[in-house]
Amino acid sequence: MDLVALPAFADNYIWMLHDGAQAVVVDPGDAAPVLAALDRLQLRLAAILVTHHHPDHVGGLAALRERLEGPVHGPAREVIAPPFEPRRGGERIEVLGHRFEVLDVPGHTAGHIAYVQCDAEQAPLLFCGDTLFCAGCGRLFEGTPAQMLASLDRLAALPPDTRICSAHEYTMSNLRFAAAVEPANEAIAAHAGRCRALREAGQPTLPSTIALEHRINPFLRCREPAVVAAALAQGADGADPVAVLAALREWKNRFQ
Numbered sequence: 087m088d089l090v091a092l093p094a095f096a097d098n099y100i101w102m103l104h105d106g107a108q109a110v111v112v113d114p115g116d117a118a119p120v121l122a123a124l125d126r127l128q129l130r131l132a133a134i135l136v137t138h139h140h141p142d143h144v145g146g147l148a149a150l151r152e153r154l155e156g157p158v159h160g161p162a163r164e165v166i167a168p169p170f171e172p173r174r175g176g177e178r179i180e181v182l183g184h185r186f187e188v189l190d191v192p193g194h195t196a197g198h199i200a201y202v203q204c205d206a207e208q209a210p211l212l213f214c215g216d217t218l219f220c221a222g223c224g225r226l227f228e229g230t231p232a233q234m235l236a237s238l239d240r241l242a243a244l245p246p247d248t249r250i251c252s253a254h255e256y257t258m259s260n261l262r263f264a265a266a267v268e269p270a271n272e273a274i275a276a277h278a279g280r281c282r283a284l285r286e287a288g289q290p291t292l293p294s295t296i297a298l299e300h301r302i303n304p305f306l307r308c309r310e311p312a313v314v315a316a317a318l319a320q321g322a323d324g325a326d327p328v329a330v331l332a333a334l335r336e337w338k339n340r341f342q
Contacts, residue, residue: 091290099251109130114134114150133157134150136159138197161198189241193233209295216252217237242300245296304334320337
């Protein structure tokens with residue numbers, strides 16, 4: 087299957103998978119880029135995957151239903167405009183002949199879910215919405231630091247070559263923060279150089295991979311001594327991973 091990142095709004099990506107005849111899209115906050123891609127590639131819209139309820143992820147659903155030939159899959163514990171198939175962690179769905187497992191990943195929102203390919207012959211795909219970004223994680227609008235840590239640990243345990251299809255182009259700002267947390271981390275500096283070149287060429291910095299995020303993402307590195315020390319310097323309420331993540335997230339919220 088071909089994987090396409092459709093830019094939307096200022097920094098969203100609507101991810102599209104297609105086999106040359108049918109397509110599935112993930113988190114279509116805006117219908118216009120999806121409709122344009124379907125027409126350009128002469129594709130039928132077979133399914134839609136939704137990770138959470140925020141408008142920049144579901145705003146295009148109503149307009150796309152006229153072209154939709156299959157289901158909308160969405161989080162069972164969040165309010166999504168019906169009709170949709172409510173999905174919970176541990177379930178498996180078929181998308182264009184491939185099986186995806188649903189993962190519960192609360193934190194950014196209370197009922198956030200993700201979808202990970204579980205029959206991959208090549209590197210698996212992860213559609214994680216606003217839970218995990220390259221070098222970052224989502225804001226805690228509805229969940230707790232403990233929930234976000236558990237969700238990130240769940241994603242971090244996926245195969246190292248898993249391709250991470252996050253929903254926003256936040257990479258450069260996240261890498262600046264990651265460098266402030268770990269100034270001596272050479273992997274962060276190296277990846278910042280690669281991503282800078284991609285953005286200058288008008289290309290996305292995504293997908294990332296689980297292996298890369300283990301090296302550069304402070305929110306996956308809450309047990310690393312350098313990250314713990316940086317969080318404590320920012321006033322973390324202890325050195326345990328939940329306290330470290332909470333301090334990092336508060337620091338990132340005000341980071342310029």
